Amino acid sequence: MSSGLLFAAVGCLLLVLGVGGVLLLDHLVRRILAFNLMGSGIFLVLVGLAQRSGRIDPVPQAMVLTGIVVSVAATALALALARRRYADSGSTTLQDKARREDRHD
Amino acid sequence: MIEHLSTPLVWLILLPLVWATLAFCLGPGRGALLGLSGLGLQLLCAILLAVEVAPKQTVTHLVGGWQEPLGILLVADGLSVTMLLLTQAVSLPVALYAYSYLKQGQHWFWPLTGFLLAGINGLYLSGDLFNLYVTLELIGLAAVGLVVTGGAAGQVTAAMRYLLASLVGSGGFLLGVALLYGCFGTVSIRLLTSLIGSQAPLAVWLAAAVMVAGLLLKTALFPFHFWLPPAHGGAPAPISALLSALVVKASFYVLLRLWLGPFAGFVSPLAWLPALLGSLAILWGGCQAIRAERLKMMVAYSTVAQLGYLVLIFPLFGTGSHAMQIGLLQATAHGLAKAGMFLAAGTLVKASGSELIDGIATMAGRLPVTLFAFGLSGVSLMGLPPSGGFLAKYMLIDAALAVGHIWIAVIVVTGGLLASIYVFRVLRLAFLGPGDERQVALQPVSAVMEWTAFMLAVSAIVLGLAAMPLFRLLEGVAG
Numbered sequence: 229m230s231s232g233l234l235f236a237a238v239g240c241l242l243l244v245l246g247v248g249g250v251l252l253l254d255h256l257v258r259r260i261l262a263f264n265l266m267g268s269g270i271f272l273v274l275v276g277l278a279q280r281s282g283r284i285d286p287v288p289q290a291m292v293l294t295g296i297v298v299s300v301a302a303t304a305l306a307l308a309l310a311r312r313r314y315a316d317s318g319s320t321t322l323q324d325k326a327r328r329e330d331r332h333d
Numbered sequence: 334m335i336e337h338l339s340t341p342l343v344w345l346i347l348l349p350l351v352w353a354t355l356a357f358c359l360g361p362g363r364g365a366l367l368g369l370s371g372l373g374l375q376l377l378c379a380i381l382l383a384v385e386v387a388p389k390q391t392v393t394h395l396v397g398g399w400q401e402p403l404g405i406l407l408v409a410d411g412l413s414v415t416m417l418l419l420t421q422a423v424s425l426p427v428a429l430y431a432y433s434y435l436k437q438g439q440h441w442f443w444p445l446t447g448f449l450l451a452g453i454n455g456l457y458l459s460g461d462l463f464n465l466y467v468t469l470e471l472i473g474l475a476a477v478g479l480v481v482t483g484g485a486a487g488q489v490t491a492a493m494r495y496l497l498a499s500l501v502g503s504g505g506f507l508l509g510v511a512l513l514y515g516c517f518g519t520v521s522i523r524l525l526t527s528l529i530g531s532q533a534p535l536a537v538w539l540a541a542a543v544m545v546a547g548l549l550l551k552t553a554l555f556p557f558h559f560w561l562p563p564a565h566g567g568a569p570a571p572i573s574a575l576l577s578a579l580v581v582k583a584s585f586y587v588l589l590r591l592w593l594g595p596f597a598g599f600v601s602p603l604a605w606l607p608a609l610l611g612s613l614a615i616l617w618g619g620c621q622a623i624r625a626e627r628l629k630m631m632v633a634y635s636t637v638a639q640l641g642y643l644v645l646i647f648p649l650f651g652t653g654s655h656a657m658q659i660g661l662l663q664a665t666a667h668g669l670a671k672a673g674m675f676l677a678a679g680t681l682v683k684a685s686g687s688e689l690i691d692g693i694a695t696m697a698g699r700l701p702v703t704l705f706a707f708g709l710s711g712v713s714l715m716g717l718p719p720s721g722g723f724l725a726k727y728m729l730i731d732a733a734l735a736v737g738h739i740w741i742a743v744i745v746v747t748g749g750l751l752a753s754i755y756v757f758r759v760l761r762l763a764f765l766g767p768g769d770e771r772q773v774a775l776q777p778v779s780a781v782m783e784w785t786a787f788m789l790a791v792s793a794i795v796l797g798l799a800a801m802p803l804f805r806l807l808e809g810v811a812g
Contacts, residue, residue: 243504270508274515277511309477309492312489313489317486
């Protein structure tokens with residue numbers, strides 16, 4: 229297995245972990261971290277698959293750089309919303325209070 | 334330098350970016366005049382571009398003169414010009430309405446709307462998949478920012494849900510881009526279309542699956558619609574109008590481009606799948622709209638239903654029918670009618686001070702223009718003649734029966750009946766509802782708010798009478 233394919237395989241693993249985290253976790257900060265894991269996984273797939281021929285291809289590197297900028301912006305917006313949610317309702321999840329109490333019963 | 338700026342293609346992206354940045358520098362709540370004049374110029378650019386595209390079918394432009402793959406190729410054809418015209422034609426009246434609706438207060442409506450429109454226009458002009466990803470993300474981030482413009486706690490929760498759904502959706506899209514680049518070493522839609530034949534390798538199948546799933550999540554097609562009603566129904570009215578009329582159409586456009594472009598060779602046997610989801614969306618959205626208690630939630634669920642019609646055209650591609658024309662006509666008619674309906678609903682909510690549908694009892698006599706706008710939009714959503722919605726649905730039934738897809742015709746008719754129930758429920762209350770006219774004092778609403786909604790609703794009707802230019806524009810588009 230070439231190093232490129234190894235990168236891509238690890239990227240897939242991170243991606244699956246990340247998507248699972250975004251969909252299944254409750255705490256907003258953990259979901260935002262999971263989104264970042266997902267993004268990193270996709271970037272690894274993008275760079276890894278493209279360098280199978282042995283030489284470095286600059287185009288996917290440039291794409292990943294753009295992707296990182298986008299995901300930093302998205303993370304900042306998500307964190308701002310999570311802080312606002314916490315300030316408004318004291319909650320760190322998206323569930324309503326009533327539903328959380330149901331769960332504790 | 335000058336020849337790179339002399340085409341309207343570039344200005345459609347540059348103008349909103351410029352006025353959004355200037356409006357941001359002016360501070361919260363300001364920049365309305367900048368925005369309105371910028372939107373006027375954008376509408377002019379879109380018309381100029383349509384005039385340029387109509388005889389030639391395709392206009393391309395390399396940004397800054399750089400060749401691919403380093404440079405970005407902008408492409409405009411009949412499909413993208415139609416969507417660009419719709420975008421500018423809806424956003425100008427909505428912005429006028431917003432100027433009146435949001436006058437006071439600390440909000441960032443103008444810069445966020447500018448960035449949103451730069452993203453949407455950029456998306457329609459993109460010729461490569463990676464540029465589509467970047468514009469999808471720009472649209473998503475600006476739209477989430479707009480949802481929280483009102484600042485209420487419910488809006489923050491809705492925006493967070495929307496953001497997470499949107500990020501997962503565009504993540505799926507980017508994974509597909511990565512797989513396709515890994516296989517073919519290009520992201521150009523034109524090149525990929527010629528490289529991918531009918532015998533697609535497994536990686537391309539996987540790419541198609543994650544991209545389509547991501548785009549369906551962003552288009553809020555049933556069962557991925559969970560984020561849409563709270564976000565669209567909870568945002569301030571002009572923002573709901575932008576989101577429902579324009580933003581969900583952008584990801585649908587990408588889906589259409591992929592379906593008819595790179596994936597055309599091998600996805601056609603699966604066309605029943607989006608159509609099935611669309612049918613469920615029409616039924617589910619219609620039933621939820623009938624059950625809704627809040628007026629704007631009803632309009633938002635109506636969007637869930639109307640998005641279903643857009644994907645019903647997929648089984649009709651390649652059958653010799655005008656599937657593309659039908660889809661674009663439905664997208665345009667829904668865009669105009671839904672913007673008009675959301676604006677009218679916003680005026681009604683603001684005037685009565687109540688978000689509930691019951692709150693508009695006996696409003697007909699007091700806000701006749703707004704009620705008329707609501708009714709006319711409803712006529713197009715139900716599909717009554719002579720509206721644009723009627724023409725789209727009639728042609729859809731006609732094309733479906735011609736190839737023996739009777740179930741599509743049944744779904745379209747049922748959807749129209751459901752729509753008539755929720756529209757007439759509101760109109761009945763407004764005209765005949767219980768209550769005394771003198772009991773509740775109305776908040777004053779400006780004439781601008783009433784007439785912009787009316788204009789949009791009337792244009793949805795007029796579209797049904799004057800759809801030929803639209804069809805001509807789409808003649809040269811593949812599919």
